[in-house]
Amino acid sequence: MSDDSRRSGAGTAAVIPAAGRGVRLGPGAPKALRALNGTPMLIHAVRAMAASRAVSLVVVVAPPDGAAEVKSLLDTHSLPERTDFLVVPGGDTRQESVKLGLDVLPPGIDIVLVHDAARPLVPVDTVDAVIEAVRDGAPAVVPALPLTDTVKEVEPRTGGLPEPVVATPERGRLRAVQTPQGFDRDTLLHAHETVTDGVTDDASMVEQLGEPVVVVPGHEEAFKVTRPLDLVLAEAVLARRRANDGF
Numbered sequence: 001m002s003d004d005s006r007r008s009g010a011g012t013a014a015v016i017p018a019a020g021r022g023v024r025l026g027p028g029a030p031k032a033l034r035a036l037n038g039t040p041m042l043i044h045a046v047r048a049m050a051a052s053r054a055v056s057l058v059v060v061v062a063p064p065d066g067a068a069e070v071k072s073l074l075d076t077h078s079l080p081e082r083t084d085f086l087v088v089p090g091g092d093t094r095q096e097s098v099k100l101g102l103d104v105l106p107p108g109i110d111i112v113l114v115h116d117a118a119r120p121l122v123p124v125d126t127v128d129a130v131i132e133a134v135r136d137g138a139p140a141v142v143p144a145l146p147l148t149d150t151v152k153e154v155e156p157r158t159g160g161l162p163e164p165v166v167a168t169p170e171r172g173r174l175r176a177v178q179t180p181q182g183f184d185r186d187t188l189l190h191a192h193e194t195v196t197d198g199v200t201d202d203a204s205m206v207e208q209l210g211e212p213v214v215v216v217p218g219h220e221e222a223f224k225v226t227r228p229l230d231l232v233l234a235e236a237v238l239a240r241r242r243a244n245d246g247f
């Protein structure tokens with residue numbers, strides 16, 4: 001992203017929902033506050049957003065009782081001076097948390113990224129590709145990767161019972177969606193005011209409005225830290241970066 005783009009008048013903010021417990025990761029602190037190579041996951045995610053020269057504001061949606069701790073973390077870790085930060089407490093669901101972040105966006109922000117704290121290692125080139133696609137006119141943009149596994153649709157059963165297969169979707173048409181997802185601000189606000197059904201990402205809400213959503217290439221390092229093995233992978237990626245370029 002060039003300095004010219006940054007000066008073009010379209011302010012870009014990143015909202016980072018970080019209020020989840022991390023139940024699938026197992027017992028411990030809220031997921032976003034757990035350490036990766038000694039630094040809280042949230043700080044990695046904040047740095048990933050602030051690495052884009054287009055991003056002038058980062059809104060962190062903190063665990064409901066963790067806003068003071070998050071503010072202290074932002075104060076005590078090195079972050080780019082060109083970026084402003086806001087911290088708000090989150091809600092019971094990801095959707096609610098994102099909405100609480102959107103509520104504090106100031107005027108002058110035209111493009112909004114929504115980025116999981118749980119995807120701490122997304123490269124800046126992916127962030128900038130999402131922003132560029134929004135600047136080019138797409139109201140909603142998601143980074144995504146082709147699948148490597150075959151996917152089955154099943155009739156869900158509980159208790160470990162065998163689940164009947166209903167269908168095998170054509171894999172070539174499927175994509176695994178990541179974040180940051182990028183939006184024209186008005187489109188995203190309208191989606192969050194209109195769609196109340198449970199959804200698992202913000203782009204789905206825009207789809208429900210009938211607005212177009214486009215996919216740009218994601219990155220394998222933008223994976224979501226969900227289960228314990230993902231922590232091992234994340235620390236290995238950080239170690240490789242440090243060995244390769246002193247990151």
Ligand SMILES: Nc1ccn([C@@H]2O[C@H](COP(=O)(O)OP(=O)(O)OP(=O)(O)O)[C@@H](O)[C@H]2O)c(=O)n1
Pocket residue numbers: 016017018019020021022023024025031032061090091092093094095097098115116117118119224225226
């Ligand atoms: N009430 C919630 C729930 C989730 N999130 C955030 O949404 C992102 C994606 O959610 P996920 O990976 O599912 O995180 P958790 O909800 O923490 O995980 P789990 O379902 O295992 O508890 C995370 O950055 C998480 O902090 C949030 O801000 N508010």
Ligand SMILES: C[C@](O)(CO)[C@H](O)COP(=O)(O)O
Pocket residue numbers: 094116176177178179200201202224
């Ligand atoms: C937003 C997301 O990361 C896109 O893949 C994903 O849908 C979040 O799902 P989660 O189950 O709330 O982690």
